[in-house]
Amino acid sequence: MHNQLFYGDNLDYLRQNIENNFVDLCYIDPPFNSSRNYNQIYNQIDNKNKFQSPAFIDIWTWDNKAQEGFTQIIGNYQGRFTPQSIALIAGLSNVLDKGSLLAYLVNITLRVAEIHRVLKPSGSFYLHCDPTASHYLKLVLDAIFCPQGGYFQNEIIWCYSVGGKTKERFASKHDVIFYYTKTNQYTFNIEAASISRKPKSHMKLRVDTDGREYQEKIERKTGKIYKYYLDEGKIAEDYWTDIETLNRGDKQRLGYPTQKPEALLERIIKVSSNEGDLVLDAYCGCGTTLVVAQRLKRHWIGMDITYQSISLCLKRFEDSFDKNVVPQVNLNGIPINLKEAIALSKLQGKEFEKWAILTYSNNHAIIERKKDKNKSVDGIVYFLGESGEQEKIILQVKAGDLNSDDIKELDDKRKREQAAIAIFITLKTPNSEMFQQAIACGIYNHQASRCNYPRLKIVTIKEMLEEAKRLDTFFFL
Numbered sequence: 432m433h434n435q436l437f438y439g440d441n442l443d444y445l446r447q448n449i450e451n452n453f454v455d456l457c458y459i460d461p462p463f464n465s466s467r468n469y470n471q472i473y474n475q476i477d478n479k480n481k482f483q484s485p486a487f488i489d490i491w492t493w494d495n496k497a498q499e500g501f502t503q504i505i506g507n508y509q510g511r512f513t514p515q516s517i518a519l520i521a522g523l524s525n526v527l528d529k530g531s532l533l534a535y536l537v538n539i540t541l542r543v544a545e546i547h548r549v550l551k552p553s554g555s556f557y558l559h560c561d562p563t564a565s566h567y568l569k570l571v572l573d574a575i576f577c578p579q580g581g582y583f584q585n586e587i588i589w590c591y592s593v594g595g596k597t598k599e600r601f602a603s604k605h606d607v608i609f610y611y612t613k614t615n616q617y618t619f620n621i622e623a624a625s626i627s628r629k630p631k632s633h634m635k636l637r638v639d640t641d642g643r644e645y646q647e648k649i650e651r652k653t654g655k656i657y658k659y660y661l662d663e664g665k666i667a668e669d670y671w672t673d674i675e676t677l678n679r680g681d682k683q684r685l686g687y688p689t690q691k692p693e694a695l696l697e698r699i700i701k702v703s704s705n706e707g708d709l710v711l712d713a714y715c716g717c718g719t720t721l722v723v724a725q726r727l728k729r730h731w732i733g734m735d736i737t738y739q740s741i742s743l744c745l746k747r748f749e750d751s752f753d754k755n756v757v758p759q760v761n762l763n764g765i766p767i768n769l770k771e772a773i774a775l776s777k778l779q780g781k782e783f784e785k786w787a788i789l790t791y792s793n794n795h796a797i798i799e800r801k802k803d804k805n806k807s808v809d810g811i812v813y814f815l816g817e818s819g820e821q822e823k824i825i826l827q828v829k830a831g832d833l834n835s836d837d838i839k840e841l842d843d844k845r846k847r848e849q850a851a852i853a854i855f856i857t858l859k860t861p862n863s864e865m866f867q868q869a870i871a872c873g874i875y876n877h878q879a880s881r882c883n884y885p886r887l888k889i890v891t892i893k894e895m896l897e898e899a900k901r902l903d904t905f906f907f908l
Contacts, residue, residue, distance in 0.1 A: 718744035
């Protein structure tokens with residue numbers, strides 16, 4: 432159960448796939464109830480022009496799913512909820528009414544109850560949020576952890592300076608990280624929690640015989656002298672100002688809208704776990720927690736509800752570690768046969784499109800943000816042409832019935848987009864006329880690789896699953 436990526440609803444996976452008292456450390460950075468849509472930003476080859484596509488939605492509504500979750504909490508589904516958490520959600524329904532905020536809090540309560548269950552008695556939990564709903568989330572965490580022998584340890588204020596300013600109010604420049612432990616016996620590595628000690632202006636700076644700098648403090652009542660060596664550092668306070676958020680030009684940036692710096696996760700993982708421990712991130716996003724855990728020799732489990740995130744995690748592992756790491760990642764929830772692919776297409780059409788494009792392109796494609804359904808394409812892969820110019824491949828996915836106009840329409844899009852190649856990915860089997868139409872679109876000659884490639888290529892989902900058909904690697908940058 433180590434180094435696992437789960438694609439799908441984290442509540443289902445937490446309930447069905449992770450046993451009690453299994454995880455050493457859990458960090459989550461869930462949606463903040465910001466009432467916003469977030470886009471992933473992609474750079475082209477020249478790093479100038481940028482494209483965006485939806486990454487995740489942080490807009491909540493009271494719908495059937497929210498009502499179902501509310502009913503599970505009030506009815507104490509499988510005995511998972513404390514009396515305090517049940518009373519809290521029931522009470523908030525009277526205060527907040529059944530609207531967006533309560534839907535958000537129900538969603539988080541369901542998942543935190545499961546996270547508490549899967550934590551080891553020595554486990555630690557960090558929830559990353561912002562002031563939008565932090566006061567409500569604190570109540571939820573208290574109601575789940577404290578009645579079951581858990582402890583609230585810290586409200587950590589992560590301060591940063593990067594980002595926009597406003598002249599209408601004080602600029603928002605901090606996030607909140609709640610830190611809880613399941614019991615009073617937990618991992619807290621003091622050395623990892625230490626930061627550099629800065630000289631204090633009211634204390635004299637001295638140097639001992641070994642050349643080490645220190646400051647002295649004399650206790651007035653007893654006259655006792657305390658020495659503070661600067662090179663020994665001190666345990667960080669509950670406000671963190673020494674870790675900056677990622678700016679636009681940071682090398683770590685992947686274009687993911689809520690990406691956190693690796694230094695932040697490195698501190699949390701080093702402080703609250705040891706080598707060989709298991710780290711869980713149930714909202715893994717672009718995979719920062721997982722990459723840092725891997726680098727620090729921890730085992731890990733990541734979960735996300737969008738395939739875009741899963742793909743980004745895999746690509747990040749590929750770029751961050753040697754080629755042997757990605758094949759060792761256990762993937763769950765991703766279609767492995769035609770029956771599962773059909774089920775995904777019926778349940779979540781947009782996710783099916785993303786899965787098909789990113790899988791076929793080995794996670795190199797850009798998911799297009801659709802503005803005009805008739806004119807847009809589903810994905811783009813950029814590559815370098817013969818003279819170093821930028822060329823592109825457009826990809827279209829179709830899960831429904833096919834007709835003879837599909838190939839002509841895609842080739843028209845290819846010409847309009849001035850794309851070198853078009854890929855038509857289909858769930859159903861094309862007829863011979865469609866293949867003939869594709870052949871008639873001509874050949875693209877890639878001289879650098881000495882390969883000829885169809886201007887329009889038809890690929891079936893069955894071929895992708897059973898024959899591992901993928902975009903040729905000579906197109907990858």
